[in-house]
Amino acid sequence: MGIYWDLFATFSKIGSFTLGGGYAMVPVMEKEIVDKKGWLTREEFMDILVVAQSTPGLFAIDMASHIGYKFRGTWGGIIGALGVAGPSILAILLIAMFFHAFKGNIYVEKIFMGVRPCVVALILAPCFTMAKSAKIRKQTLWIPLVCAALIYIMGVSPIWCILAAGIGGFLYGRFASK
Amino acid sequence: MIFLQLFITFSKIGIFNFGGGYAMLSLIQDEVVNKHHWLTVAEFTDIVAVSQSTPGPIGINAATYTGYTAVINAGYPQWAAALSAVMTSLSIMWLPFILMISISKFLLKHKESQDIKNIFSVLRPTIVGLLLAAALMLMNVENFGSPTQSTFVFIVSLTIFIFAFIGTRLFKIHPILMILLCGLAGLLIY
Numbered sequence: 184m185g186i187y188w189d190l191f192a193t194f195s196k197i198g199s200f201t202l203g204g205g206y207a208m209v210p211v212m213e214k215e216i217v218d219k220k221g222w223l224t225r226e227e228f229m230d231i232l233v234v235a236q237s238t239p240g241l242f243a244i245d246m247a248s249h250i251g252y253k254f255r256g257t258w259g260g261i262i263g264a265l266g267v268a269g270p271s272i273l274a275i276l277l278i279a280m281f282f283h284a285f286k287g288n289i290y291v292e293k294i295f296m297g298v299r300p301c302v303v304a305l306i307l308a309p310c311f312t313m314a315k316s317a318k319i320r321k322q323t324l325w326i327p328l329v330c331a332a333l334i335y336i337m338g339v340s341p342i343w344c345i346l347a348a349g350i351g352g353f354l355y356g357r358f359a360s361k
Numbered sequence: 362m363i364f365l366q367l368f369i370t371f372s373k374i375g376i377f378n379f380g381g382g383y384a385m386l387s388l389i390q391d392e393v394v395n396k397h398h399w400l401t402v403a404e405f406t407d408i409v410a411v412s413q414s415t416p417g418p419i420g421i422n423a424a425t426y427t428g429y430t431a432v433i434n435a436g437y438p439q440w441a442a443a444l445s446a447v448m449t450s451l452s453i454m455w456l457p458f459i460l461m462i463s464i465s466k467f468l469l470k471h472k473e474s475q476d477i478k479n480i481f482s483v484l485r486p487t488i489v490g491l492l493l494a495a496a497l498m499l500m501n502v503e504n505f506g507s508p509t510q511s512t513f514v515f516i517v518s519l520t521i522f523i524f525a526f527i528g529t530r531l532f533k534i535h536p537i538l539m540i541l542l543c544g545l546a547g548l549l550i551y
Contacts, residue, residue: 192462196537198416200416200536201417202540206495206496210529210536211536211537214536226481226485228466229485229488233484234461236488236491238460238461239375239460240375240456240458241375241454243418244421244457245368245461248461249464252461252466259483261458267417267418267438268417268421268450268454270416270417271417271421271470272425272447273417275446276429276443278426279425279426279429279430280429290548292433293547293548294544294547295547296506296518296547297521297543297547297550298547299503299545300505300518301525301540301543301544303500303522303538303540304521304529305525305529305536306492307493307526308529310492310496312486313489313492314486316485317485318485319438319486326486327486327487327489327493328493328533330486330490331493334498335497341491344491345491345521348484349480349483352479352483355479356475356480356482357479
C-alpha cells in the first residue's frame with residue numbers, strides 16, 4: 184500500500200501545480216522524482232522525457248505511467264497516471280459545474296500574470312541541470328543548439344529532431360566509434 | 362449515442378496526438394467544434410483560457426470540459442454530465458497508456474543493450490534542445506506582456522522571470538514554492 188499511496192500522492196502534487204501543462208511539468212517532476220524521491224536518476228528522467236515526447240499521448244501521463252510501472256508494474260502505472268490526471272479532472276469539473284465566473288475573475292488573472300513568466304523561467308532552468316547529465320561537451324554542444332534552432336526558428340516538429348538524433352546515435356555507435 | 366461518440370472521439374485524439382499540449386488543441390478543435398458541434402467556437406476559446414489557469418495537462422482539461430458541456434447541451438442531467446466528464450478524460454488516456462506501458466516493458470528489459478545506450482546518448486542532448494526551444498517559444502506577449510503597449514507589465518514580468526530563474530538555479534527553491542510566490546507577487550503588484 185505504501186508505495187502506491189506514495190506514487191499517487193506525488194503525482195497528484197505534480198498534477199496540481201503544473202499550470203499550462205506539458206513542459207511546465209518538467210521542472211516540478213525533476214525536483215520531486217529525481218531530487219526528492221530519487222525514483223529515477225537524471226539520465227533515466229531524460230530518457231523517459233524523450234520517449235514521452237516521441238509517443239502519442241500526454242507527456243505527464245506518459246511519465247507517470249512509466250515511473251509507476253517501473254515500481255509496481257501495470258497497477259503502479261495506472262495509479263501514477265490517475266494521480267497526475269485526478270486534480271485536473273476535479274478542477275475542471277468544478278469549474279464547469281459551479282464557477283462560471285472563474286475565467287473572468289480579476290484576482291485569478293492577477294495571480295496568473297505573476298505565474299506565467301515564472302513558469303517560463305522554470306522551464307529554462309532544467310536545461311542547465313540536464314545539460315550536465317547529458318554530458319554535453321564542446322564537441323556535442325551543437326546538438327541541443329541546432330535542435331532548438333530548428334524547432335524555434337524553422338518550426339520543425341520535435342519528432343523529426345528526436346528521430347534524427349536516435350538514428351544518428353545508433354549509426355554512430357555501430358560504425359563510427361569502433 | 363453521445364457517450365459512445367465522446368469515447369471514440371477522445372480515444373482517437375489521445376492516440377493521434379504527438380507532442381502534447383498545444384499541438385493537441387487544434388486536433389480537439391477540429392473534432393469537437395467543426396465535426397461534432399459539441400461546443401461553439403466561443404466555448405472552445407473558454408476552455409483554452411480556463412486550461413491556462415488551472416492545473417494539469419491541457420488535453421485532459423479540454424476532455425473534461427467537453428465531456429461535461431456536450432452532455433449538458435444535449436439535455437442530460439448534471440450527474441450524467443459529471444460522469445461523462447470523467448469518462449471522456451479517461452478516454453483520452455487509455456490508448457497512449459497501453460502503448461507507454463509496452464515501451465516501458467521493452468526499455469527496462471533491454472536497458473543494457475549497447476544500441477539502446479548509443480541511441481539515448483544522443484537523445485539526451487536533444488531533449489535539452491527541445492526544452493530550450495519550448496522556453497524560447499513561451500517568451501511571448503501572452504506570458505510577458507508587450508513592451509510598447511504596457512511597459513509596466515513587461516518590466517514586472519521580466520523581473521519575475523529573472524527572480525524565478527535565479528531562485529531555482531542558484532538557491533534551489535522548489536518550483537512549487539516558486540509558482541506560489543510569483544502568484545502572490547502578481548496579486549500584490551497588479
